Amino acid sequence: MANIEITDLSMSYQKDKKILDDLSLNIKDGELLSILGPSGCGKTTMLRLISGLIPIQKGTIRVSGKDISKVPVYKRNFGMVFQSYALFPHMTIFQNITFGLKRRKLDKKTIEKKALDILDITGLSNLKDRMPSELSGGQQQRVSLARALAINPSVLLLDEPLSNLDAKLRIEMREEIHRLQQKLKMTTIFVTHDQEECFAISDRVALMNKGQIEQLDTPQNIYKNPKTEFVARFIGYDNFISKEWAESKQWQFHKEITGKLLTIRPENIEIGSGENNLLGKVISKNFLGNYYQYIVETEIGTLKVNTTEDQSSTNAEITLNFPKQSLIELEDK
Amino acid sequence: MIIVLLILPILQMFLPTFTGDQFFLEKYLSFFHSTGNMQVIARTLIIAVVTTLVTLSLGLPTAYWISRLGEKWKKVVSIIVLFPILTNAVVRNFAWITILGKNGVINNFLMQLHIIDKPLTLLYTNFSIVVGSVYLFLPIMITSLVSSFGQLNFEVEEAASVIGARPMVVFFKVILPQLSVGMLTGSILVFVGSLTAYTTPQLLGGNKNMVLATLLQQQSITLGDWTSASVVAVVLTVIAILVMTIMNYGTKLLDRRNTK
Amino acid sequence: MRTRIKFSSVVGFLVLVILVVPLLIVIVTSFGQESAISFPIKGFTFDWYKNVFQQPDFVEGLKMSSIVAILASFLALLVGTPIVYVLTRFDIHHKDWFQTIFLSPALIPEIVIGFALYQALVISLQLPLFISLIVGHFLLCLPYVVRLITAGMMEFDESIEEAAWMVGYDKLTAFFKVVIPNIKQSVVAAFILSFITSFNNIPISLFLNGPDLNMLPTSILNYLENNYDPTVSAVSVILMIITALMMIIVEKYLGLNKLT
Known part of the structure; x- marks a missing residue:
């Protein structure tokens, strides 16, 4: 698996407006780390920089000691779950999940076995021949998670995966994510603006404000001992x-x-x-x-x-x- | 690629028109000095204006009617409106030759009823160009108006009626202002379309009733006077772009007012 | 309110009648036996349809118009789709500026485009007429492609494409395997609209045709200058049938509202 070291990461779209400001952060192997913060704090930008969807302007990101700045997004082998699920609308659930596997040099049988395994552990086996539009929001998000896990990624990135679900499903899905993450021991970064869902499943939480980390700690410590006024206000x-x-x-x-x-x-x-x-x-x-x-x-x-x-x-x-x-x-x- | 294929040829067409023995606008001065040419410009503009006004006044009630039809009938009517748009202009203008011609439908009909004893000259007049242009562009006007009726908030109309406004007042004070953007968009399409149209004036206008587009064709292909043709082309292009810019600007102004 | 609805229904219905009747007259006259077009017709014959296929200009023109329309639409898609992709997906300086350039052929009167291209490509560069004709129709189609594909791209969730990158597809492969299948409807609609626009065009073809290069609409125009018989009605009916077929195909696979 993988640990991630982020050093002095900076990012700005306009000249004097920094989205990320010399941010450093280490994520341990197999850890579920949440990035928590209000909208506009830079949390999504950070996730997109790690994923490779946007290029790094300044600073380095190392995964298992290897600098990935020059590795294009499609070669990073990270799994990502999007806020809008982003399923391929023109493919069945099964095709959605095998789409990434087909890129890897595997024979047909292996692909099918891997896909069926993933469908099994995410509880989607009976939906595999449906189209995404025929699924409920919760089911779509499950498929999105399954698709990300199918390629056996070294890192799992979750971009506000629960924010489009209703309250009850949200709790169900976060338990599901937690369960799978523990089972697969996968290094996971979870971006959210909801402190409850973040505290419930995270090993550690990085609370961000204005492109910087205000506090990095376990959920318990953040809750009991907020370090700054911003953190204190944010968690009530x-x-x-x-x-x-x-x-x-x-x-x-x-x-x-x-x-x-x-x-x-x-x-x-x-x-x-x-x-x-x-x-x-x-x-x-x-x-x-x-x-x-x-x-x-x-x-x-x-x-x-x-x-x-x-x-x-x-x-x-x-x-x-x-x-x-x-x-x-x-x-x- | 666009630059090479379009802008450069246009420039190549523009440049020779700005040369002259004494003065760079010489060719334009002599173009505008000719009464014949001025008549052509005036005719072109008048036809475009009249066409726009007629399509607008026929299009508004039609679009209003369509927007209030049930789903099924709306679809049928939309198909009837769309069909002419997608049919070749030659076909549509030819239809009017058979109607307006010396032995055409109208003259035949009136003669048989003994209302007239000599065929009327309907074809190859300014009138026939306008009729052809209206026929050509009416569906386009209706389509843009229907889409703007689609965004219309009928509750506002009901609200106005509830507080006691009379129907005509409601129409002019409540509905029309909401439609102004759609009306302008449709008018741009129709005005510029009829301003630059070639087929209709060629088929229905004959040789006497020239407009800029047919003049351009005559100067170049028939007479082989390429420089004069270029002048006509430049004049036509400038008028078209000018009109579009002004009307687009108007649309933007109205749009801002509506979103406020 | 009642009176207004009544009034608009009457006008709307009349407008529909005005839109349909001229085309019906053309259809009826195509079956008349007399050699001059008359309405109502005397007798009934299919001879004029036979005559259409005996006119080499019409048969060759139909072929040429189809070839040119397919090639030009195809080229416009080939060039337009990547342009739209880049314009909608990447942060480019002066985006509006590029947008205007790609839509600019729509700003210039078609007849001027034909005239300018004839001067630049055929006379100055000595390019073959056919190539110049394709260029002209390509420019004609490009704005439609840009407009429709842009609308398609706007509806397409960017994350879906990113998801394909994340699971291991490079940008080019992802474009073909994920983006194209999902904007397919817009691509098809753009192709059909381009095809119809090019197929029906006269002003551009007017300058860029020659003895061996006849387009159907200009052939009909030429035929009309020397003849006035129901052959034109018959060929018009054939064109209407083509339009109707197109509309049925579009309605079946895309829904007609995709075209407007």
């Missing part, structure tokens, strides 16, 4: 507190704070007094199924507080407690 830390203000109120911290900004998740703020207190007024209360959300106006701005029990009501004056274990320090930018 809605409350920000300046250190200067907190110190002036003699708040307590579980360790020494060097950064200027602190953050806390809405569900970690408690209603009632405790070690770090702040007064506020509830300006709205929303019931969101498994929790209640309070929008609370305080002297440091509007904060979001989530609780499992109904603890207050609109217009109530309340005291909020910020447990020191839950306060997370952010790096200065």
